[in-house]
Amino acid sequence: MAPDALGVKTRPTASGPGSTRLELARLALAEALATNGVIEAVEGPRGFWVTASDGERLAGVTAVALPDGRYEIGLHLVVRLLVPLRPLAERVRSRIERAATDVGLAYALGPIDVAFEDTSESAEEI
Amino acid sequence: MLLLLRAIARLATFVLLVALAALGLAAAVFSIQGDSRAVSLPRLAQHFRLPELRGVVGPYLDRLEADGPTAWLSVGAGAAMIAAGLLLLAGLLVPRRERLVVLEEHDDARLAARRRPLAQVAAALAERERGVTQTKVRVRPAGLGRGRLRVASYYSRGHSPEEIERRVSAAVEPLADAFRLRKRVRARQGERGRLRVQ
Numbered sequence: 001m002a003p004d005a006l007g008v009k010t011r012p013t014a015s016g017p018g019s020t021r022l023e024l025a026r027l028a029l030a031e032a033l034a035t036n037g038v039i040e041a042v043e044g045p046r047g048f049w050v051t052a053s054d055g056e057r058l059a060g061v062t063a064v065a066l067p068d069g070r071y072e073i074g075l076h077l078v079v080r081l082l083v084p085l086r087p088l089a090e091r092v093r094s095r096i097e098r099a100a101t102d103v104g105l106a107y108a109l110g111p112i113d114v115a116f117e118d119t120s121e122s123a124e125e126i
Numbered sequence: 127m128l129l130l131l132r133a134i135a136r137l138a139t140f141v142l143l144v145a146l147a148a149l150g151l152a153a154a155v156f157s158i159q160g161d162s163r164a165v166s167l168p169r170l171a172q173h174f175r176l177p178e179l180r181g182v183v184g185p186y187l188d189r190l191e192a193d194g195p196t197a198w199l200s201v202g203a204g205a206a207m208i209a210a211g212l213l214l215l216a217g218l219l220v221p222r223r224e225r226l227v228v229l230e231e232h233d234d235a236r237l238a239a240r241r242r243p244l245a246q247v248a249a250a251l252a253e254r255e256r257g258v259t260q261t262k263v264r265v266r267p268a269g270l271g272r273g274r275l276r277v278a279s280y281y282s283r284g285h286s287p288e289e290i291e292r293r294v295s296a297a298v299e300p301l302a303d304a305f306r307l308r309k310r311v312r313a314r315q316g317e318r319g320r321l322r323v324q
Binding site: 085 | 230233234235240242243247304
């Protein structure tokens with residue numbers, strides 16, 4: 001929970017343009033896409049891997065509320081061919097954790113699942 | 127196989143539910159009146175020709191009670207129906223194979239990859255080896271045991287299959303180890319005109 005101006009911890013609202021869930025999803029997606037080696041995030045063949053709220057649609061990232069109040073982040077990524085996958089996932093995770101700490105959302109950040117959905121074969125990206 | 131069973135089970139479920147709903151509706155409607163009036167259950171039985179059916183089934187049941195081909199045929203049909211029911215149950219209840227290959231799972235966080243990117247990475251690693259002209263890779267996620275990585279590498283003339291297998295095996299080993307996949311590498315000589323020559 002986030003401490004307010006008086007230092008009292010308050011539970012964030014569940015929805016709305018500035019909801020914690022949406023903010024975390026937005027932040028996670030931005031950080032993942034900014035990581036070298038990640039090409040794009042995909043919503044999946046049935047469009048399940050999406051976080052949507054109030055007209056905003058973030059493809060390739062899910063944020064699921066956990067019983068303890070945190071949000072589990074799921075990222076579905078297309079990455080460059082021959083990029084070592086484990087270090088890449090670690091870089092993505094650490095970027096998200098750092099960014100969440102910077103904006104004061106570390107308290108709401110739960111486990112970060114990373115799924116590599118595809119690789120890009122184009123020569124210029126290798 | 128499971129995919130087919132699942133499709134058949136879904137179709138059978140849909141058809142049976144529609145039939146059950148229609149029968150229930152008919153029974154409800156034909157319960158409006160009593161006796162043998164137009165909208166009564168006896169009239170519904172007549173519409174379904176149940177009295178004639180009793181005339182057919184009665185003698186059949188008599189033959190079934192006695193020893194003879196009818197009894198054995200019925201045993202066979204019953205066993206076949208049980209087997210079909212078990213197959214349909216398997217189609218409904220057996221979980222689909224996980225399409226993700228899990229690299230690691232700790233603190234509730236999972237790192238995983240689909241079969242396709244893994245196969246692409248394995249193929250790219252194998253094709254970097256000198257003499258390998260083309261590679262086909264199949265990734266099978268873990269079921270009860272470990273998952274499998276099958277690599278078939280085609281090589282050009284002037285190389286030995288043992289050498290290609292050893293080098294390709296070494297090339298894909300880090301990937302197989304990371305995802306806890308059992309690897310199997312085979313080398314095949316490329317056919318003239320079919321595969322690119324390096």
